[in-house]
Amino acid sequence: MNGSSTTTRSSRSARGALTTLVTWVLVLLFFFPVFWMVLNGFKPESLASSVDPTFIFKPVTEGYQLAMDRGMAGYLQNSLTAAVIATIISVVLAIPAAYALSIRRVNNVENSLSFFISTRFMPLAAIVLPLFMILKTVGLLDNIYMLAVVYGAMNLPVTVWMMRSFFLEVPFEIIEAARVDGAGMFREIVRIVLPLVLPGVAAAALISFIFAWNEYFLALLLTSSSARTTPPFLGSFVDGRGQFLAVLSAAATIAALPVIIAGWAAQKQLVRGLSMGAIK
Amino acid sequence: MTATTTTPQPAELEDVKAATATDKRRVQKKELWRNRSLLLPAVIFLILLTQIPFLTTIGFSLTKWNLLYPNDRAFAGFDNYTSALTSGDLWPSIRATVLITAFSVTLAVLFGLLFAVLLDRQFRGRALARTLMITPFLIMPAAASLIWKYSMFDTNIGMINWVLQSLHLPVVAWSTEHPMATVVIVLTWQFTPFMMLILLAGLQGQDKGILEAAQVDGAGAWRTFTWITLPHLRMYVEIGVLLGSVIILQVFDPIAILTKGTGGTKTLAYLLYERAFIGLDVGQAAAYGVVTVILTIIVATIALKSVFKVFMAGGSR
Structure with a gap:
């Protein structure tokens, strides 16, 4: 640092402070709809639906009570069932598949991987009609377990890809040592490999849960009443009459909360999951 | 291997x-x-x-099959496709799907890049800023669309119009006057964090030594960014564009909630939904489903060629 740098340094730090300020303004602006949703959920209906926005008020839980009165607990229960079962299915099927595609030898790894990625990219619109017809014929329409199975298939490719990227990081020496010790394949997976990739399994499970919890299209078409999940329930607000912004905001907050918390907790793994393991 | x-x-x-x-x-x-x-x-x-x-x-x-006439079911050859082409539903729908995808992905990448660059700096509360930024992507899409529809876009109680009025500008009925923009705004908002996360990973994976060398050589911040950082980010942009496009091509939630397919926003997924579950025309709807796949394949192969290499890199032992 030479003598003349005092001015440049202070101007640089001023510019840094300005950039930070701009960053925060933009971030808060971007986040505002979420903040506003949470705020509106705690307003009495008359305030939430008023023309001039209110920022300071006495919070009430009226909106949340009204959402529960509309039977939201049941929809949440269904969403939870579908998301948890879908996650279990995709993880249980993905572990051996990812293991085979990374540590064991199978021919045509590339082909198998393309198969998985192509099913992930298969638009739901292309498969929903036969699913609907078949489920209708066998009486499994509006069945939450069936929806969970379909979600399991929807999430499986992502889970396989993602877990594979974690499996590939297991040092081969460890597996080799286990094999020399005469560990069978099952023991090799359960005892040696799984503990090492547990963070990966958790991250894949999380991504699977998020996708299933948020899914709207299939839920709308494959369920009607007893198996209805939260997204189509929320969607039904569109046909609402009168003032309902407080209820809607409360319901949306409850619906979004599990995934928001999960996503915040697992920020580091999120990129990896979203990019199907391509980015670490 | x-x-x-x-x-x-x-x-x-x-x-x-x-x-x-x-x-x-x-x-x-x-x-x-x-x-x-x-x-x-x-x-x-x-x-x-x-x-x-x-x-x-x-x-x-390939079947003539309307649930209103369940007994009148027969092989129809390509009738469903030709009538899709002639009825005037298909092209506008492909147009809507492609435009919505192209606009949303492009804007999300640009905003994502902006936020990634801003959040790559060290500053107070960076972790919190990052946490707040990813939230729109985590919010249930149906909830996000509803929140925007009523608390942001609404002509009476929406915040955007309140701001416009405060500035003495005319109120805009977003979903009827600018249906396409409405859908694109919500999708951009939801996908910007997605792109930001991917690009941020790219920025953080940059070789710091090269950046310092450029600085020593007297390259300004802007030149360093365009000549070194952007080429480095290319791979990440490609991944973001591919994954974003494939997801948004299937977009349904914001259409169903914000515009119901009016004003040139009837995407293929929504058209299929209308045909099958309101029009009960299974054959016709199935044809739209097949078209959706073809479109996805076209878009994906364009983007996929280069990206698949990335997926496979560090891929096989």
Whole structure:
């Protein structure tokens, strides 16, 4: 640092402070709809639906009570069932598949991987009609377990890809040592490999849960009443009459909360999951 | 792929030595089959739930089949496709799908890049800023669309119009006056964090030494960014664009909630939904489903060629 740098340094730090300020303004602006949703959920209906926005008020839980009165607990229960079962299915099927595609030898790894990625990219619109017809014929329409199975298939490719990227990081020496010790394949997976990739399994499970919890299209078409999940329930607000912004905001907050918390907790793994393991 | 250059285990060593070449091959084959069986459950499950339904959709699309006339069901050849082309529903729908995807992905990448660059700096509360930024992507899409529809876009109680009025600007009925923009705004808002996360990973994976060298050589911040950082980010942009496009091509939630397909926003997924579940025309709807797949394949192969290399890099042992 030479003598003349005092001015440049202070101007640089001023510019840094300005950039930070701009960053925060933009971030808060971007986040505002979420903040506003949470705020509106705690307003009495008359305030939430008023023309001039209110920022300071006495919070009430009226909106949340009204959402529960509309039977939201049941929809949440269904969403939870579908998301948890879908996650279990995709993880249980993905572990051996990812293991085979990374540590064991199978021919045509590339082909198998393309198969998985192509099913992930298969638009739901292309498969929903036969699913609907078949489920209708066998009486499994509006069945939450069936929806969970379909979600399991929807999430499986992502889970396989993602877990594979974690499996590939297991040092081969460890597996080799286990094999020399005469560990069978099952023991090799359960005892040696799984503990090492547990963070990966958790991250894949999380991504699977998020996708299933948020899914709207299939839920709308494959369920009607007893198996209805939260997204189509929320969607039904569109046909609402009168003032309902407080209820809607409360319901949306409850619906979004599990995934928001999960996503915040697992920020580091999120990129990896979203990019199907391509980015670490 | 060194995975199973199975180093012979000591106990087996004698056998291996003794074994003839054919025996060895048989052992390898058995091993290969055992490995393949690990893959099998997942593959069968996906064939049952995605491949077979897709083939069935193709079958449906070649059938004359309206649920209103269940007995009048017959092979129709390409009638559903020709009538899709002539009825004037298909092209606007492809247009809507492609435009919505192109605008949303482009804007999300640009905003994502902006936020990634801003959040790559060290500053107070960076972790919190990052946490707040990813939230729109985590919010249930149906909830996000509803919140925007009522608390942001609404002509009476929406915040955007309140701001416009405060500035003495005319109120805008977003979903009827600018349906396309409405959908694109919400999708951009939801996907900006997605792009930001991917690009941020790219920025953080940059070789700091090269950046310092550029600085020493007197390259300004802007030149360093355009000549070094952007080319480095290319791969990440490609991944973001591919994944974002494939997801948004299927977009349904914001259409169903914000515009109901009016004003040139009837995407293929929404058109199929209307045809099948309101019009009850299974054959016609199936044809739209097949078109959606074709469109996805076109977009994906354009983007995928380069990106697949990235997926495979660091891929196989």
